[in-house]
Structure formats: C-alpha cells, structure tokens
Amino acid sequence: MNAKIFSELIEFKAKTASIFPFLLGFGYSLYHYHSVNPLPLAIYFVAMFLFNCFVDIWDNYCDYHKAVDKVGYQKNTNIIGRENLSLSLIRGLLAFFFFISLILGLVVAAMTGWPVFALGLICYAVGIFYAGGPKPLSSLPVGESLSGLTMGYLIFLISVYINSSASFTWNGLTLLQTILVALPNILLIANLMLANNTCDLEEDESNHRYTIVHYIGRKNAVRWWIFAIALAYSAIVLSVILQLLSPIMLFIFTVLPLIVKFAKPYIEKQVKRKTFVCSVKILLLFQLSQVILLFISSLMNKH
Numbered sequence: 001m002n003a004k005i006f007s008e009l010i011e012f013k014a015k016t017a018s019i020f021p022f023l024l025g026f027g028y029s030l031y032h033y034h035s036v037n038p039l040p041l042a043i044y045f046v047a048m049f050l051f052n053c054f055v056d057i058w059d060n061y062c063d064y065h066k067a068v069d070k071v072g073y074q075k076n077t078n079i080i081g082r083e084n085l086s087l088s089l090i091r092g093l094l095a096f097f098f099f100i101s102l103i104l105g106l107v108v109a110a111m112t113g114w115p116v117f118a119l120g121l122i123c124y125a126v127g128i129f130y131a132g133g134p135k136p137l138s139s140l141p142v143g144e145s146l147s148g149l150t151m152g153y154l155i156f157l158i159s160v161y162i163n164s165s166a167s168f169t170w171n172g173l174t175l176l177q178t179i180l181v182a183l184p185n186i187l188l189i190a191n192l193m194l195a196n197n198t199c200d201l202e203e204d205e206s207n208h209r210y211t212i213v214h215y216i217g218r219k220n221a222v223r224w225w226i227f228a229i230a231l232a233y234s235a236i237v238l239s240v241i242l243q244l245l246s247p248i249m250l251f252i253f254t255v256l257p258l259i260v261k262f263a264k265p266y267i268e269k270q271v272k273r274k275t276f277v278c279s280v281k282i283l284l285l286f287q288l289s290q291v292i293l294l295f296i297s298s299l300m301n302k303h
Contacts, residue, residue: 153186
C-alpha cells in the first residue's frame with residue numbers, strides 16, 4: 001500500500017472536517033474563557049485524529065463486505081476491492097487506530113474529568129455504528145445530521161471543556177451558547193455528507209443504503225444544502241449580536257463571493273468526480289476563515 005492509497009483509505013482530504021472543530025474549540029476557549037490546557041489538549045488531538053482514521057477505514061471495510069453490487073461497487077469502486085488490499089492488513093490497521101486512540105482518550109479523561117469520557121463514548125458509539133451493525137447509521141436518513149453533530153459539535157465541545165474545565169459550567173445556557181457557536185460547523189459538515197449522498201444516490205440505493213436523499217429527493221437535498229450555508233452565516237451574525245463572538249467574525253462575509261462561486265457547479269450538477277469537491281472547498285474555506293478570525297479575536301481580546 002503506497003501513500004496515495006493509504007491517504008484515500010483514511011479519507012485524508014476530509015480530515016479538516018474534524019481538525020477545524022478542534023481548533024475552533026481551542027480558539028473559543030481562549031476568547032471566551034481565557035484558558036488553555038496544552039498537554040491533554042495535544043493528547044486529545046492525536047486521539048481524535050487516530051479515531052477519525054479508524055472510522056474512515058471502518059466505513060470502507062464495512063461497505064466492502066456489505067456491498068450488494070459485487071462487481072460495480074465492491075470490485076471497482078470501493079478502495080479495498082479496487083486496489084485489491086489485504087483484508088488482514090485492513091483489520092490490523094483498524095485495531096491499531098482504534099486501541100491507540102482509545103488508550104489516549106482514556107488518558108485525557110483521567111486528566112480532565114468524566115465529561116470527556118462521556119462525550120468520547122458518544123463519539124465512539126456513533127463512529128462504530130455509522131458503518132457497522134445490521135443497520136448502519138450511514139445507510140439511514142440520520143447519517144448526515146449525526147456526522148454534523150458528532151464532528152461539528154462534540155469535537156468542539158470536548159476541546160472547549162479540556163481547556164476550560166476549571167471554569168466551564170454544565171447548564172442549559174452554556175450548551176445553547178456552544179451549540180450556536182458550533183452551528184456553522186455542524187451544518188457544513190452535515191452538508192458535506194449530504195452532498196456525498198446526493199451524488200451517490202443511485203449507487204446507495206443499489207446497495208440498499210437509503211439516506212435522507214432517498215426520501216426527500218435530489219432537488220430538495222440541493223435546496224437544503226443551499227439553505228444550510230445561509231443558516232451558517234446567520235449563526236455567525238447571531239453569535240456576534242449575543243456577544244458570544246467578536247464583531248471581527250463578521251469579516252467571514254468577505255469570503256461569501258468565493259463560496260457562491262464554489263457552490264454554483266454543484267447546484268447545477270451533482271456528480272461525485274466533478275462537483276462533490278465544491279462542498280469540500282466550501283467547508284475548508286469557511287472553517288479556515290472562521291478559525292483564523294477567532295484566533296485574531298482572541299489576540300485582540302487580551303488587550
């Protein structure tokens with residue numbers, strides 16, 4: 001297995017979906033709580049990244065075994081069949097990524113408290129059953145929303161708590177505030193999954209995977225995809241009005257013309273090899289802008 005195949009196996013190009021919520025939580029901790037806890041935060045980052053690798057390999061492994069289309073999908077589309085990868089090697093990688101991430105996660109929980117263990121347990125459950133089990137979450141109409149909530153919110157929330165556990169208060173108001181700040185990530189990560197499933201609609205149906213796109217149709221899926229982008233921007237504005245974020249965050253509107261440009265090809269045609277990348281670009285641009293502006297806000301907030 002060469003580096004290119006390994007990169008595709010772990011879906012390296014999509015790792016920003018988990019890395020940026022981590023950075024956003026770090027930045028929000030600095031801005032809102034003025035605190036950082038570097039050692040457990042660094043260990044958590046490694047654990048999170050390794051588990052994300054496990055989830056993507058696990059997804060490919062389960063899809064390979066459960067494929068109904070043995071020739072078209074299993075042999076020619078799924079990376080394990082297409083590249084004739086050793087199943088024993090795949091199982092070895094799965095064990096490595098899972099247990100190392102689990103051990104590191106338990107270390108972080110021991111250093112910071114039970115909330116990290118509880119939230120981590122939810123992440124592990126979603127990650128395992130997203131592709132595994134008799135009814136994988138990815139084949140149901142809840143896959144997109146669970147991906148958005150797990151990666152867009154729980155990764156963010158754990159990052160915030162690790163840094164600010166001494167002053168963090170578990171109550172309804174705090175949770176609502178963190179959900180609002182994380183909402184753009186929740187929506188755009190869910191959008192990434194929605195775009196993927198919209199492009200793969202016929203392939204998913206042929207393999208008995210019935211995502212939300214199967215139920216609402218391709219046109220409505222694209223309409224929601226557009227609305228979610230608008231809602232993400234609205235969440236930024238509301239967070240600034242409520243003083244959860246600095247007015248500096250409004251500079252994220254400067255990248256809106258580029259996001260509109262990226263969106264147009266996907267809106268016109270939903271093709272996996274040609275326009276799915278539009279959703280990846282939008283997520284990357286929005287998250288990168290959001291994290292940079294948040295760290296600038298944190299620096300400005302010190303003075």
